[in-house]
Amino acid sequence: MMEDRFSIVSVEEDLIRANENVAEEISSLLTEKGIRSFDIVGAIGAGKTSLLERIIERLKKKYRIAVITGDVTTRIDADRISRHGVKTLQINTGRECALTAFFLKEALGKIDLNDVDVLFVENVGNLICPADYVLGCDKRIVVVSLTEGPYVIKKHPLLFKISDIAVINKIDLRNIIEVNPEKMLKDALEINPDLKVVLTSAKTEEGLDDLISTMEL
Numbered sequence: 100m101m102e103d104r105f106s107i108v109s110v111e112e113d114l115i116r117a118n119e120n121v122a123e124e125i126s127s128l129l130t131e132k133g134i135r136s137f138d139i140v141g142a143i144g145a146g147k148t149s150l151l152e153r154i155i156e157r158l159k160k161k162y163r164i165a166v167i168t169g170d171v172t173t174r175i176d177a178d179r180i181s182r183h184g185v186k187t188l189q190i191n192t193g194r195e196c197a198l199t200a201f202f203l204k205e206a207l208g209k210i211d212l213n214d215v216d217v218l219f220v221e222n223v224g225n226l227i228c229p230a231d232y233v234l235g236c237d238k239r240i241v242v243v244s245l246t247e248g249p250y251v252i253k254k255h256p257l258l259f260k261i262s263d264i265a266v267i268n269k270i271d272l273r274n275i276i277e278v279n280p281e282k283m284l285k286d287a288l289e290i291n292p293d294l295k296v297v298l299t300s301a302k303t304e305e306g307l308d309d310l311i312s313t314m315e316l
């Protein structure tokens with residue numbers, strides 16, 4: 100019985116290591132092509148696609164943008180993004196709760212990378228699974244929102260430890276749901292003092308300029 104448990108752990112470790120190798124390949128490929136890349140992770144419904152739609156509208160004249168969206172079964176997000184006139188590709192992960200570098204490598208094979216300046220990857224909505232799988236993007240951005248409640252950051256420290264930028268979204272709702280975004284910001288910095296934390300509203304666009312400049316775009 101114990102042996103079985105150990106062999107499962109070892110298969111998982113092998114998978115994580117194999118994923119890291121593919122992520123390194125992706126990172127080299129994107130660097131070689133001069134593509135800036137962002138892995139956007141976060142809770143279900145936190146506003147990842149909404150923020151991307153706003154960012155794309157502001158940047159699509161400046162950069163050639165491609166977006167890869169990960170979702171368990173639908174292509175709703177890809178349809179939303181493609182309306183903004185940028186190259187979009189949907190990955191359906193089936194039962195998997197995160198994108199892996201294997202998925203991303205396959206998707207990148209379907210895009211002409213000579214035609215791309217900036218790549219956004221929207222990961223499957225989840226604050227746990229994506230922490231296991233690096234994708235080889237330059238920066239990881241973790242998005243949460245006020246509607247997940249005041250303790251969402253404290254309860255999911257790992258993604259905040261390994262991300263470069265944290266976005267606290269839906270600040271337009273601060274008075275309605277009585278969640279304090281500044282307190283959430285403090286929680287994020289306690290977990291990772293090197294994080295760049297930005298407060299945003301995809302609805303009112305408050306904080307959008309700040310987010311774009313934090314992404315150095």
Ligand SMILES: Nc1nc2c(ncn2[C@@H]2O[C@H](COP(=O)(O)OP(=O)(O)OP(=O)(O)O)[C@@H](O)[C@H]2O)c(=O)[nH]1
Binds near residue numbers: 145147148176303
């Ligand atoms: N009030 C308010 N609503 C927002 C904001 N950002 C997103 N929403 C709403 O929240 C809902 C979910 O937004 P999405 O952008 O689909 O969230 P997501 O993180 O992409 O969701 P998944 O891809 O399903 O994980 C939608 O109804 C949005 O209109 C915001 O800043 N303020």
Ligand SMILES: [Mg+2]
Binds near residue numbers: 147148149176221
């Ligand atoms: Mg989405």
